[in-house]
Amino acid sequence: xxxxxxEAIIRAAEDVVRENGAxxxxxxxxxxxxxxxxxxLLHHYGSKQALLQAMLQSVVARESELANAYLDCxxxxxxxxxxxxxTLFAMMEEPAGLPRSLIAAVxxxxxxxxxxxxxxxxxxxxxxxxxxDPEMALLLxxxxxxxxxxxxxxxxxxxxxxxxxxxxxxxxxxxxxx
Amino acid sequence: xxxxxxEAIIRAAEDVVRENGAxxxxxxxxxxxxxxxxxxLLHHYGSKQALLQAMLQSVVARESELANAYLDCxxxxxxxxxxxxxTLFAMMEEPAGLPRSLIAAVxxxxxxxxxxxxxxxxxxxxxxxxxxDPEMALLLxxxxxxxxxxxxxxxxxxxxxxxxxxxxxxxxxxxxxx
DNA sequence: GATACCATACCGTCCAGCCGGTCTTTTTTG
DNA sequence: CAAAAAAGACCGGCTGGACGGTATGGTATC
Numbered sequence: 027x028x029x030x031x032x033e034a035i036i037r038a039a040e041d042v043v044r045e046n047g048a049x050x051x052x053x054x055x056x057x058x059x060x061x062x063x064x065x066x067l068l069h070h071y072g073s074k075q076a077l078l079q080a081m082l083q084s085v086v087a088r089e090s091e092l093a094n095a096y097l098d099c100x101x102x103x104x105x106x107x108x109x110x111x112x113t114l115f116a117m118m119e120e121p122a123g124l125p126r127s128l129i130a131a132v133x134x135x136x137x138x139x140x141x142x143x144x145x146x147x148x149x150x151x152x153x154x155x156x157x158x159d160p161e162m163a164l165l166l167x168x169x170x171x172x173x174x175x176x177x178x179x180x181x182x183x184x185x186x187x188x189x190x191x192x193x194x195x196x197x198x199x200x201x202x203x204x
Numbered sequence: 205x206x207x208x209x210x211e212a213i214i215r216a217a218e219d220v221v222r223e224n225g226a227x228x229x230x231x232x233x234x235x236x237x238x239x240x241x242x243x244x245l246l247h248h249y250g251s252k253q254a255l256l257q258a259m260l261q262s263v264v265a266r267e268s269e270l271a272n273a274y275l276d277c278x279x280x281x282x283x284x285x286x287x288x289x290x291t292l293f294a295m296m297e298e299p300a301g302l303p304r305s306l307i308a309a310v311x312x313x314x315x316x317x318x319x320x321x322x323x324x325x326x327x328x329x330x331x332x333x334x335x336x337d338p339e340m341a342l343l344l345x346x347x348x349x350x351x352x353x354x355x356x357x358x359x360x361x362x363x364x365x366x367x368x369x370x371x372x373x374x375x376x377x378x379x380x381x382x
Numbered sequence: 383g384a385t386a387c388c389a390t391a392c393c394g395t396c397c398a399g400c401c402g403g404t405c406t407t408t409t410t411t412g
Numbered sequence: 413c414a415a416a417a418a419a420g421a422c423c424g425g426c427t428g429g430a431c432g433g434t435a436t437g438g439t440a441t442c
Binding site for chain 4: 230231232242243246250251252
């Protein structure tokens with residue numbers, strides 16, 4: 027039993043990235059954020075790379091979790107695409123700058139994205155297999171991801187009512203596809 | 205007339221980012237890359253921020269240039285969307301890690317993305333105004349941008365024949381929209 | 383000789399990782 | 413069960429290198 031569990035450290039790191047930018051993601055900052063010394067932090071994660079890997083894995087896990095939850099509500103054929111789109115929208119609504127870990131990671135070392143690349147590919151394949159029109163399914167998925175990345179990078183405002191409408195339209199098209 | 209013009213410096217910076225990652229975009233690295241001392245580099249761009257701004261502005265300019273060229277070939281109504289989609293695909297075919305400057309910039313200081321955010325918004329508005337079905341136009345644009353960002357971040361492979369097909373499908377849908 | 387262009391040397395700061403040591407918890411052993 | 417020993421958790425200081433930026437001086441061109 028530890029006073030500060032490893033999950034809390036990852037949360038702290040995400041907080042730092044969200045509040046101060048990816049460049050300021052430093053071991054000291056993370057340590058201070060979760061009331062730990064740098065030595066203590068390095069005791070849990072042996073290096074900064076290890077911490078970043080854990081952050082990414084956490085994102086991957088969170089996405090899978092959400093996707094499975096949504097899938098249970100959409101178990102008609104073609105529901106996989108719908109649940110994935112819902113997942114992407116849900117992740118960008120969350121207050122956590124959770125996916126911004128992506129930026130910190132890719133800035134540090136693009137090779138860290140390997141697991142995410144693999145997950146993306148698996149998702150694409152499954153969505154294609156699940157649809158009668160794989161190309162169109164992929165296209166809708168890409169659209170959702172385009173909106174997602176736009177928000178992650180901060181090149182698009184959040185208040186836009188445009189999002190609700192795009193979301194509805196996307197989901198409608200996805201559902202009419204099965 | 206200077207031995208190394210400012211454009212060459214930006215190219216060098218892009219090369220560094222592409223080859224060594226955004227985190228390794230350092231003044232020394234850029235200077236070495238284009239056969240210049242750090243002092244010489246700082247003579248042209250007074251600070252690292254200034255260099256990053258110039259890099260981003262270069263991307264913006266390049267995108268506009270491409271878009272205008274494509275627009276001349278698609279001057280039917282609704283051709284704006286088509287040209288924008290073509291532009292995005294063209295930019296990711298280019299050997300330059302040009303758009304990866306985005307990552308370097310957002311890691312350093314997210315505020316640097318302001319001009320890009322504005323440009324994105326202008327494009328969105330114009331595309332919407334130009335189409336009879338604004339939502340669908342936006343959706344197609346987002347799809348193209350999703351593919352674009354996927355490539356920029358490196359979460360998707362390039363060899364995939366999937367891209368040709370998605371590109372064709374996207375362009376077809378965009379053309380049938382006008 | 384003034385201005386643009388560029389090199390060298392240097393400074394202050396930041397930061398990842400290391401290390402010795404302390405305190406606590408668990409395991410081993412008599 | 414109690415004492416000893418080992419393992420785990422954590423701290424704080426330190427260092428060596430990297431990095432952004434400055435200061436100074438040299439060279440070429442007009």
